[in-house]
Amino acid sequence: MKRARAVQHLEGLATSCADMAAKPASIVPLRVVQLWAVEDVPDEVEWVRVALAVDLPVDGVPWLTQPRGAEQWANATRLAKNPITALWRSSHAPVWNHEIERPILLWDARDGLVEPALSALREQRAEEFRSPAPTRESLRARVDEELAVSLGALRARSRDYQERRWAPGKVTAIADPLWQAGNGYLDLLDAQGRL
Numbered sequence: 347m348k349r350a351r352a353v354q355h356l357e358g359l360a361t362s363c364a365d366m367a368a369k370p371a372s373i374v375p376l377r378v379v380q381l382w383a384v385e386d387v388p389d390e391v392e393w394v395r396v397a398l399a400v401d402l403p404v405d406g407v408p409w410l411t412q413p414r415g416a417e418q419w420a421n422a423t424r425l426a427k428n429p430i431t432a433l434w435r436s437s438h439a440p441v442w443n444h445e446i447e448r449p450i451l452l453w454d455a456r457d458g459l460v461e462p463a464l465s466a467l468r469e470q471r472a473e474e475f476r477s478p479a480p481t482r483e484s485l486r487a488r489v490d491e492e493l494a495v496s497l498g499a500l501r502a503r504s505r506d507y508q509e510r511r512w513a514p515g516k517v518t519a520i521a522d523p524l525w526q527a528g529n530g531y532l533d534l535l536d537a538q539g540r541l
Contacts, residue, residue, distance in 0.1 A: 347429060352387045352394045353468045355428050359396065360453040360464070362423035367455045374422070376415030377401040379437045379456075382449035383463075386472045393429050397446050399437040407436040408499035409443070409492050410530030411523065441477075443488050444537040448476040486541045489534055496531040503527045 363381050366374050380399035387394060400413055407413050412434055420426040435441045441449055450472050453459050463475040480488065503524040510520050 347391060349387050349389050349391070349470065350468065352391050352429075353464060355394055355430055356381075356383060356387075356396070356452060356467065357459075357464055359423065359425060359428070359430060360459050362425070363398075363453050363455075364458060366419065366423060374415075374419065376413060376419045377455075378419065379454060380441070380451065381453040382441055382446070382451055383467060383472070384433065384446050384449055386450070386470065386476075387467050389470075393431050395431045395433065396452075397433045397435050397441050397449055399435045399441055401437050404436045404439045405495050405498060407434050408496045408527055408530050409534055411499060411526040439491075440488065442480060443492055444485060444541070445533075448479055450475045450477075482541070486538075489537050489541060493531070493534040493538055496527065496534050499527040500524075500531045 360381050363378050366378060371377065377400060378398050379401050380397075382397040382399070384395035384397055400407060402413055410433070416432075416434060417426075420432065425432060433446060435446075450463050450467065451460055452463055460475070463472065466472040466475050503520070507517075507520050507524045511517065
């Protein structure tokens with residue numbers, strides 16, 4: 347897809363974020379409070395990657411996992427139907443890590459749409475809107491923090507799986523979160539080794 351179309355998808359998602367944030371928590375319990383572009387948008391791209399910061403504790407959103415309600419939120423905003431890959435993050439920790447380098451804020455619940463950043467993405471001049479790069483020490487500390495959270499999630503989801511494995515019903519509801527936690531843990535372990 348061309349850059350212009352990719353930015354249209356980002357703008358549409360930012361508008362959806364604002365619409366969902368305006369709905370009562372009883373209807374939309376998962377509160378997305380920020381939308382970030384993970385990287386600049388090249389001339390041609392297959393998928394656009396975004397980070398969605400949610401108002402949940404850090405240990406409620408381990409790396410490469412989806413928080414409870416994410417699927418409903420993605421369906422309601424059409425995120426699931428568009429060529430966008432979402433990385434879910436807690437708003438109570440930095441959005442950046444080893445994979446999300448110098449993200450670009452596009453929308454937040456307090457200030458709304460960051461139109462200049464979207465324009466800059468359209469015109470391939472987003473450098474001025476990118477977050478500052480972390481130091482190597484900061485990045486290493488960030489990965490260590492996320493690895494600890496991820497290990498806790500892997501242990502908790504392994505216990506859930508063990509307890510409910512032979513219960514009646516489908517195992518997908520406990521197997522998928524276990525796989526996500528394991529995938530995130532291994533990714534962070536690899537990143538820690540590279541650092």
